[in-house]
Amino acid sequence: MLVLSRKKNQSIMIGDQVELKILSVEGDQVKIGIVAPKSVKVHRTEVFEAIKAQNEKSLTISLDVLDQLNFKKND
Structure with missing residues (x-):
């Protein structure tokens, strides 16, 4: 750190x-x-962490949905 x-x-x-x-x-x-x-995003750290957590949660939900769709396709 400088x-x-x-x-x-x-x-x-x-x-x-x-x-x-x-x-x-x-x-x-x-x-x-x-x-x-x-083009440069500027956020307070707590806002940045909340955005990051929401993005990670969205990714997990999307993967779960894809798994469910794939399961239904194989039926």
Whole structure:
């Protein structure tokens, strides 16, 4: 993990297209602005994990349905 110190109104570039801007620091809370192309998905970690879990659940359901369809076809 790379650890960097930044102050209000300073930025960090990730690659050529993603910029993280420090908008404010209030106590233990830091507000960050993210400038990225629309093609780059940006989510909070908890939202990303929920999406990932839902996608994995959908995949499992789809495989179960395929198995059921295959079973009926072989009858």
